[in-house]
Every structure is written in C-alpha cells, then in structure tokens.
Amino acid sequence: MPEKPFAQVPRDLREFYQKGATALERQNVDYAISILEQVVLREPGFLEARQALRAAQIKKHGSGGGFFKKMIGSASNSPLLAKGHLALRKNPIEAMAVAEQMLSSEPNSQSANKLLAEAALAAELPKTACFALELAKKQAPKDTEIRRCYARALSAAGLENKSEEVYQELVAENPDDPELLMEYKNLAAKKTLVQQGYEALADGSGSYRDVLKNKEEAVSIEQENRQVKTEDVAAKLIIESLARLQREPDNMKVVRGLAELYTQKNEFEKALECYQRMKNSPSGNDPSLDKAIAETRTRRLNHELSLLDATDPDYETKKGELERQRTEFILAECKDRTDRYPTDLQIKFELGELYFKAGKVTEAIQEFQKAQTNPNRRLQCVSYLGQCFSRRGMHDMAVRKFQDALKEKPEFDDVKKELIYHLGCALDALGKKGEAIEQFKQIYESDIGYKDVATRVETYYASGGS
Numbered sequence: 049m050p051e052k053p054f055a056q057v058p059r060d061l062r063e064f065y066q067k068g069a070t071a072l073e074r075q076n077v078d079y080a081i082s083i084l085e086q087v088v089l090r091e092p093g094f095l096e097a098r099q100a101l102r103a104a105q106i107k108k109h110g111s112g113g114g115f116f117k118k119m120i121g122s123a124s125n126s127p128l129l130a131k132g133h134l135a136l137r138k139n140p141i142e143a144m145a146v147a148e149q150m151l152s153s154e155p156n157s158q159s160a161n162k163l164l165a166e167a168a169l170a171a172e173l174p175k176t177a178c179f180a181l182e183l184a185k186k187q188a189p190k191d192t193e194i195r196r197c198y199a200r201a202l203s204a205a206g207l208e209n210k211s212e213e214v215y216q217e218l219v220a221e222n223p224d225d226p227e228l229l230m231e232y233k234n235l236a237a238k239k240t241l242v243q244q245g246y247e248a249l250a251d252g253s254g255s256y257r258d259v260l261k262n263k264e265e266a267v268s269i270e271q272e273n274r275q276v277k278t279e280d281v282a283a284k285l286i287i288e289s290l291a292r293l294q295r296e297p298d299n300m301k302v303v304r305g306l307a308e309l310y311t312q313k314n315e316f317e318k319a320l321e322c323y324q325r326m327k328n329s330p331s332g333n334d335p336s337l338d339k340a341i342a343e344t345r346t347r348r349l350n351h352e353l354s355l356l357d358a359t360d361p362d363y364e365t366k367k368g369e370l371e372r373q374r375t376e377f378i379l380a381e382c383k384d385r386t387d388r389y390p391t392d393l394q395i396k397f398e399l400g401e402l403y404f405k406a407g408k409v410t411e412a413i414q415e416f417q418k419a420q421t422n423p424n425r426r427l428q429c430v431s432y433l434g435q436c437f438s439r440r441g442m443h444d445m446a447v448r449k450f451q452d453a454l455k456e457k458p459e460f461d462d463v464k465k466e467l468i469y470h471l472g473c474a475l476d477a478l479g480k481k482g483e484a485i486e487q488f489k490q491i492y493e494s495d496i497g498y499k500d501v502a503t504r505v506e507t508y509y510a511s512g513g514s
C-alpha cells in the first residue's frame with residue numbers, strides 16, 4: 049500500500065483534508081486536529097494529511113515539554129505502546145492508528161514515532177516511516193537504533209544516497225557490528241545495480257526493462273540475505289538459550305523466548321512444549337500465556353495450510369478440513385477465555401464476531417448484546433446486531449438498530465458508510481425501495497466503488513426510479 053498523493057485520495061477525503069488545513073491556517077488548532085485525525089485514520093497512506101496533523105499537534109502541545117510533562121505523557125502512553133507492538137505483528141495499519149493515539153498528546157514522543165515508523169515500513173509506507181523517524185531524530189539525534197531504522201526507511205523509499213550517508217556514520221561509530229555491516233553491504237549492492245541500470249539507459253545500451261530487472265534483482269538479493277541472516281540468528285539464539293537453561297532451569301523468561309524462537313522457525317511442537325513447561329511453573333496462571341499458546345496452535349494450522357500442494361487432487365478436501373479445524377479451534381479457545389474472564393467485554397466482542405462468521409446467529413446476538421456496554425465497541429456491536437437480525441429476516445428490527453447507531457455517528461467515515469449500506473439493504477428487504485435508494489445514494493456520491501452501490505443506484509435510475 050504505497051503512499052497516496054493528494055490527487056489519488058478520494059474526493060470526500062480531499063475536501064475533509066482541505067477543511068483541516070484551512071482550520072490550521074486560521075489557528076483553529078483543535079478543530080484541525082479533529083478533522084485530520086479522521087483523514088489519516090481512513091487513508092493511512094495520505095502523508096500530506098499526516099504531516100499537517102503533526103504540525104497542528106505540535107502547535108497545540110509545543111515542540112518539547114518539561115520533564116514532568118514528558119513523564120506524565122510516557123506513563124499514560126505505556127499501555128498504548130504495548131498494544132501497538134502487539135498489533136504490529138498482525139495488523140501494521142492498526143499499529144499506526146495506535147501510534148497516532150499516543151502522538152495526539154505527545155507529538156514528539158520517541159517511542160510513538162518509532163512505533164509509527166516500524167508499522168509504516170511493515171505496511172509498505174516508507175515515506176511515512178521517514179517522516180516519523182525525522183521527528184524522533186530531533187529528540188534523540190545520537191540514538192543508534194533510531195538512525196539505523198531511518199537508514200532502512202530511506203532505502204525503502206528509494207533515497208539510497210541519503211541512506212548511505214546515515215549508514216556511513218553508523219558504521220564509523222560501530223565498526224564491529226556484523227548485522228549493521230550486512231545492511232550497509234546490501235544497500236551498496238542495491239545502489240550499484242540501480243545505478244548500472246540507469247547508466248545503461250542513459251547511454252542507449254539499455255532499456256527500461258533492464259532497469260526494472262536490476263531493481264528486482266537488488267530487492268531479491270536484499271530479501272534473501274535478510275532471510276538467511278534471520279534464520280542464522282534464530283538458530284544461534286536457540287543454542288544459546290538451551291545452554292542458559294542448563295544453568296538456569298527455572299528462568300521462565302528464557303523459556304518464553306525459546307518458545308518464540310521455535311515458533312519463528314515453524315517448530316511448533318517444541319514451542320508448545322516450552323509453553324507447557326511455563327504452564328507447569330508457579331507463575332503459570334497467566335492470561336497472556338494462554339493467548340500465546342492459542343496463537344501458536346493457530347499458526348501451526350496456517351503453516352500446514354501453506355504447505356498443501358495445490359496440484360494434489362485432494363487439495364480442496366484437505367484445505368477445507370484444515371480450515372474447519374482452524375475455525376473450530378479459534379472459536380473454542382475464545383469461548384474458553386470468555387468463561388475464564390466473564391467480565392472482559394472485549395473477549396465477548398471477539399467471540400460474537402467468531403460466532404457471526406461461523407453463521408451461529410443466536411450465539412452471536414447473545415455476545416453482542418453483552419459486549420455493547422463497552423463504549424469502545426458499542427457501534428460495532430449495534431451494527432452486528434442489526435446484521436444478525438437481517439440474517440434472521442427481522443428486517444424491521446435491523447432497521448432500528450442501524451438507525452440508532454447512525455445517530456451516534458456524525459462523521460462520514462468507513463464505519464458510517466457500512467451502517468448506511470446495511471440500513472439500505474434492510475429497507476430494501478422490507479420493500480421500501482425509495483428509502484433504501486436514498487441510503488445507497490449517500491455512499492454513491494462519495495465512494496462509487498463501495499460494494500455493489502453503483503449497480504444498485506444506476507439500476508434504479510435506468511429503470512426510471514422504480
């Protein structure tokens with residue numbers, strides 16, 4: 049998902065962004081922030097909007113901050129930082145949103161900008177990563193980790209010369225770091241290949257096809273080196289961890305690290321043995337440990353799916369069976385967590401989603417009705433309840449649910465768009481064609497590509513409005 053320039057952003061978002069930029073010019077900072085936050089949430093690759101948002105936040109909170117202000121900000125952001133790093137593994141876009149939550153109160157936070165940069169790189173938004181790291185560098189210009197990440201981001205953004213300058217400084221300061229030297233070597237190889245391609249193009253001896261081929265080869269070399277290096281490091285760390293456990297058999301931190309290393313190498317049985325060893329220890333009653341075990345088993349099933357031979361005559365049967373096992377396991381594990389933590393509304397929401405996807409509508413309704421008291425999940429729960437009622441043919445009840453949710457959603461974002469769409473479908477099912485088409489027209493005016501809205505609206509007009 050590359051960064052999007054202004055012209056490639058949907059029209060409604062461009063207009064929204066311009067309102068925010070105008071508000072910032074007029075010193076209406078709070079209003080600018082509220083608008084621009086919605087823009088970057090809906091379009092993470094809109095770097096221009098993110099830059100304007102950060103300018104507004106810095107104008108509001110200042111470019112620095114005293115010691116106590118930083119301490120308070122860091123303390124309040126600690127839970128969010130943990131949440132962001134957890135999301136980073138599975139959903140970098142969600143991790144970017146979490147980083148923005150942290151930056152809303154502390155726009156120059158090193159940890160938040162580093163999280164944003166890591167997530168942006170994972171989401172293939174290297175220019176956004178560079179922007180975040182430039183802010184982090186201003187706060188800690190000598191921080192090796194930040195500068196190293198910045199060099200990687202510059203390279204990913206195609207700014208090889210600037211990346212090389214940063215690497216040269218780092219290598220001069222850390223001449224004995226083998227991984228750093230490997231990164232610098234990879235950059236040099238990439239830069240050489242790209243330059244050779246363009247030089248051949250300039251003197252007439254090459255073509256654009258050659259240039260593209262050289263770029264692909266450079267990326268391939270870099271990825272292969274990185275993969276081999278990662279596997280070598282993991283194998284070395286496993287040997288070191290096993291040796292340490294001989295000396296410290298009760299060190300559960302080492303055991304957990306070993307489990308994660310085994311998972312990284314797809315050695316799931318060994319990983320699960322490590323987790324079971326932790327479960328049997330005095331500190332084994334740990335909810336995060338239960339979740340780690342569940343995630344490892346799910347990853348094992350995903351790995352088995354990836355190993356299936358698509359040319360096998362029984363491929364579809366085997367694939368279907370593994371997918372069924374995965375669905376049943378994830379559902380049973382979430383149900384077990386709900387039973388163990390009955391007051392955790394987030395887990396109830398997750399269980400409701402799983403029931404809904406599995407077609408277990410009655411069970412889903414029960415979970416969403418309980419989870420809707422969670423203010424962070426209320427609108428999603430109400431939307432799901434409406435969809436559940438629609439699946440049951442209770443379209444009048446579904447309409448009321450969607451209308452209730454829309455009253456709480458003034459801004460026209462993706463959530464509101466989905467609510468309007470489902471409301472239109474429910475009205476259509478009730479035979480209220482005119483009311484239904486008015487809902488679809490709202491979406492059509494701002495996002496013609498949303499689901500089947502274009503077909504519905506254009507068919508309506510082609511039939512003469514009947």
